[in-house]
Every structure is written in structure tokens, then in C-alpha cells.
Amino acid sequence: MMKKMILIFVLNVIIILPVTVFSEGLEINGFVRNYSGILLEGDNDYSIVQNTLDLSFKKSEGDIGFVSNIFVYQYPSKENYFGIRELYMDYYSESVDLRIGKQQIIWGQADGVFITDIVSPKNLTEFLLWDFNEIRMGVTAAKGKYYINSDNSLELVWIPMFTPTLMPEEGSIWHPKMSFPLEPSFDMTKSEVDKNLNNSELFGRYSLNLSWIDLQVMGGYTFDDDPSIHVKRGFSIDSVTGTKYLSSMVVSPEYHRLNVGGLSFSADLTSFILRGEGAYYNNKYFQTADPIASDGLIKKDYINYVVGIDKTVGEWKLSTQFIQKIILDYEDNLIGDEMDNLATILVSKSFMREKLRLELFSYVGFNNEDALIRLKGYYYPSDAFGIEFGSNVFVGNEGTFGQFNGNNMVYAKIKYNF
Numbered sequence: 226m227m228k229k230m231i232l233i234f235v236l237n238v239i240i241i242l243p244v245t246v247f248s249e250g251l252e253i254n255g256f257v258r259n260y261s262g263i264l265l266e267g268d269n270d271y272s273i274v275q276n277t278l279d280l281s282f283k284k285s286e287g288d289i290g291f292v293s294n295i296f297v298y299q300y301p302s303k304e305n306y307f308g309i310r311e312l313y314m315d316y317y318s319e320s321v322d323l324r325i326g327k328q329q330i331i332w333g334q335a336d337g338v339f340i341t342d343i344v345s346p347k348n349l350t351e352f353l354l355w356d357f358n359e360i361r362m363g364v365t366a367a368k369g370k371y372y373i374n375s376d377n378s379l380e381l382v383w384i385p386m387f388t389p390t391l392m393p394e395e396g397s398i399w400h401p402k403m404s405f406p407l408e409p410s411f412d413m414t415k416s417e418v419d420k421n422l423n424n425s426e427l428f429g430r431y432s433l434n435l436s437w438i439d440l441q442v443m444g445g446y447t448f449d450d451d452p453s454i455h456v457k458r459g460f461s462i463d464s465v466t467g468t469k470y471l472s473s474m475v476v477s478p479e480y481h482r483l484n485v486g487g488l489s490f491s492a493d494l495t496s497f498i499l500r501g502e503g504a505y506y507n508n509k510y511f512q513t514a515d516p517i518a519s520d521g522l523i524k525k526d527y528i529n530y531v532v533g534i535d536k537t538v539g540e541w542k543l544s545t546q547f548i549q550k551i552i553l554d555y556e557d558n559l560i561g562d563e564m565d566n567l568a569t570i571l572v573s574k575s576f577m578r579e580k581l582r583l584e585l586f587s588y589v590g591f592n593n594e595d596a597l598i599r600l601k602g603y604y605y606p607s608d609a610f611g612i613e614f615g616s617n618v619f620v621g622n623e624g625t626f627g628q629f630n631g632n633n634m635v636y637a638k639i640k641y642n643f
Contacts, residue, residue: 254643255280262617262636264398272398272634273351274301290315294363310363322370327363330382332430332443334489334500335531337569337588338548341443341487341502344382344428346450348391352399352629353588353597354617364388376434384426387418389480390450402628409456409474416478418448438492443504445485452478453510455520477520481510496536500546503530511552512560526553533569544571566591580605588626595621595630613638 256279262272276299284291294311313326333342337353345361353360366384373379393399418424430443459473487504506529510522533546548567555563568591573584582603589596601615616635621627 250284250286252283253280254283256640256642258638258640260636260638262634264631265633265635266631272632272636275299285315288317290317312363320372322372324368325366327365328368329358329361329363330366330368331361332441332489333502334439334491335502335533335548336544336546336571337586338531338546338567340504340529340531340548341441341485341489343445343447343450343485343504344384346388346390350391350393350397350399352393362388362391378432378434380430380432382426382428382430384428385422386420387424387426387448387480388450389418389448389452398632399629403454405456405474405476406471407474409476412475412477414477415455416452418480424448437494438490440488440490442488443486445483447483447485448480449483449509450480452480453522454512455479455522457520481508483508498535500533500535501531503528513556513558514560523556523559525555525559527551528553540575542571542573545569562592564592590621590624590626593621593624593627595619595624595627597626609642611638611640611642613640 256277258275258277258279260273260275260277262274264270264272277296278299279296280294282291282293291314292311293309295309296307298306298308300306309327311326311328313324313328316323330344331342332344333340335342337357339347344366345364347360348355348362349360364384365386365388366382368380368382370378370380393401426445426447428443428445428447430441433440455477457475457477458471459475460469461472462469484507485504487502489502490500492499505526507526508524509527511525512521513523527550529548529550531546531548533544535542535544537543546569548569550565552559552561552563568589570587570589571585573582575582584601584603585599586601587596587598596619598618598620599615600618601613604612606612614635614637616633618633619626619630622630
């Protein structure tokens with residue numbers, strides 16, 4: 226723990242000290258926050274008790290800029306978490322921007338789902354309940370953007386070291402539910418990707434920005450941020466009946482390459498906003514029920530897309546999205562449906578000159594008849610101080626959301642910005 230604190234301090238000194246010594250005008254801001262949640266079932270245990278300190282340091286001087294964002298999550302009942310969300314340097318010119326260091330990279334047009342927004346991996350330690358600024362993790366990368374003209378640009382991102390999705394710890398209420406026909410053993414020898422040049426990732430994007438439409442076309446040579454679960458099965462034969470039966474299972478998580486191509490758009494159609502994005506994923510590993518299949522996995526390509534509409538009526542904000550994933554060349558022995566259908570619904574209204582805002586956001590899964598319903602209320606008595614009350618209700622018995630149907634909760638966040 227002490228080594229992490231020293232490392233964070235040293236890195237911030239390295240990037241901030243030259244700026245503060247040679248010029249003035251360093252911008253420092255951040256927030257402190259208490260986040261507490263209580264489960265509604267059982268003994269009403271706390272789902273989370275967290276105190277947060279988030280600090281950002283920014284400085285621009287001519288065509289050079291520096292940014293550092295560090296955070297500390299303090300927990301009363303488990304180990305504290307210190308991290309660096311961003312730590313990078315910018316260079317600006319008339320036609321080229323360059324950013325080097327740890328950074329969040331946000332692509333796409335969808336809300337609450339990740340289709341072309343896959344450059345930055347996700348922090349899922351609290352499932353999808355984090356603010357999205359905290360769900361997206363920073364990656365160490367070099368990003369260059371070339372402005373062809375005022376409407377067109379090209380962007381290239383090189384990530385020298387792979388960073389996977391941060392999953393919940395074993396024992397967490399958010400740990401994904403997995404079932405096996407017998408107790409498996411685990412082989413973690415391939416659970417990390419070697420840090421070498423051959424395992425770097427590359428992304429590119431072309432953007433067209435007009436008065437009525439924004440259009441982006443992207444591609445990536447990357448890794449799947451979520452591990453594929455390889456399962457090696459061992460079989461034995463009953464000495465009496467001669468029947469072959471499953472006698473052992475070895476589970477081995479492993480990360481594999483993906484090729485991705487996609488596009489996204491947002492069009493202002495006067496009375497409403499039409500948004501969408503879609504991507505084609507090549508060589509994704511899917512689980513199969515066929516015991517003969519290699520390690521219980523099979524490679525398939527799939528398409529994932531979303532179409533959404535946003536409309537504002539007075540102080541009401543209305544938004545809905547339809548999301549579909551289609552596995553190509555589908556086989557009946559695959560675990561999971563050929564088409565997975567999901568929708569999101571957002572209804573929001575402000576009151577008291579925007580000091581009070583009520584919001585309903587929901588994921589609705591059609592295949593498993595499950596949902597996550599989030600009702601929130603925000604109160605801002607001042608520009609610096611904010612209070613958020615909310616509830617998270619999980620509906621269904623299986624699926625992405627139904628698996629957490631025992632995690633219904635209410636929560637409160639008290640936040641002070643400076």
C-alpha cells in the first residue's frame with residue numbers, strides 16, 4: 226500500500242514540478258465524496274461504504290499541456306484503492322494534436338453500452354453502477370489526431386501494453402454468477418497478457434463533423450478486454466457399468482485477439498436527435514455445450530449495434546435505445562442466444578431552476594426478461610455542493626441483470642467539488 230502511495234506521489238511530482246517551477250497558473254480541482262449504499266434484502270447489509278478524494282492538475286503553456294488525475298477510494302472494511310486515472314502530456318499544432326501518457330479515450334454515441342467505445346477498458350468492480358467517468362479506465366497510450374480540414378480528421382491510437390477489464394473480486398456481490406457441473410480447479414498461468422511489443426493494440430478513427438451530423442468510422446487490432454473461459458474436461462469410466470462420466474474440470478481464463486470495425490453517428494433532425502453505432506467483431510470466443518469442442522469454446526464473428534433517439538420537451542429529457550447482438554454462423558450448441566436484444570430508457574426532468582433533477586434510467590433485457598431500474602434524485606444547493614439519492618432494482622432471475630436480483634439497494638452520495 227505504501228509503495229502505491231509513493232509511486233503516485235513521485236509520478237505526479239515528475240509531471241507537475243517542471244510546470245510549477247517554470248510558470249504559474251496551475252489549475253487544481255477535484256472533489257470529495259461519500260458514497261453509501263444499503264441492500265434492501267436480508268440483514269440490510271451495506272452494499273458499499275466509500276469515501277473518495279479525486280484530484281486533477283492541469284496546466285497549459287503555449288502549445289504544450291499537462292494533465293494529472295489521481296484518486297483515492299477509502300473503505301472502512303477493506304483495503305483502500307489508490308490509482309492514477311490520467312497522467313499525460315499534450316502537444317498542439319495547427320493541424321496535429323498529440324497526447325502521450327495514461328488517458329481515458331471515449332468513442333461512440335451510445336449511452337450505457339460499449340460497442341465502438343472499446344479503447345479504454347472498464348472498471349466493473351461495482352458492476353455498471355459507477356459514474357461512467359469512473360467505469361472507463363485510463364490506458365497508457367500515444368494518440369495522434371490529424372485535422373484534414375475544419376470538418377474532417379483522422380485519429381490514431383497506439384497502446385503498447387494491454388489493460389484488461391477490472392472485474393469484481395471473488396466474494397463480491399457483483400462477481401458474475403458461474404455454474405459448473407462439478408467443482409473445478411483453476412489454472413491462472415494464461416490469465417495475463419505478456420507486456421511486449423507484439424501484444425500492443427492499435428486503433429484508428431475517421432471523423433466527419435458537419436452542422437447536422439457527426440460521423441465516425443473506426444477500426445481496431447486489439448484484445449478482448451474480457452477473458453475467455455477455457456474449460457478442460459477430464460472423463461473417467463465406471464468400472465462396474467462401463468459408463469463414461471465427467472470426473473474433472475480445469476478452468477483457465479485467457480485473453481485473445483479481436484479485430485473490430487465499426488461506425489457511429491449522431492444526427493440533429495430538428496425535433497429530435499438520432500444516434501447510432503455498430504461494430505463487426507472478428508474471432509470472438511464463445512462458450513459451447515459441446516464437450517468435444519476445444520476447451521469448451523468456439524470462434525465466431527458477431528455484430529453489435531444500437532439505435533437511439535433523444536428528444537427534449539420543455540424541461541423533460543427523453544431518450545431510448547435499442548441494442549442487438551447477432552452471432553454469425555450460429556450453431557445450436559452455443560451457450561447463449563443467436564440474437565440478444567436489449568433496450569434502455571431515460572426520462573429526466575429538472576425543477577427549481579435546475580437545482581433539483583429527477584431521473585429514471587433502465588436497462589431492459591428481452592431474452593431473459595431481466596432489467597436494471599435506476600431511480601435517482603439530484604439536489605444542488607450550490608455550484609460546489611451536491612446530494613444524490615437513488616435506488617437500484619434488479620428484475621428477473623437470470624441474464625446480465627437478473628443474476629443480481631438479490632442486490633436491490635438504496636444509496637446516497639454527498640459530493641463537494643472544488
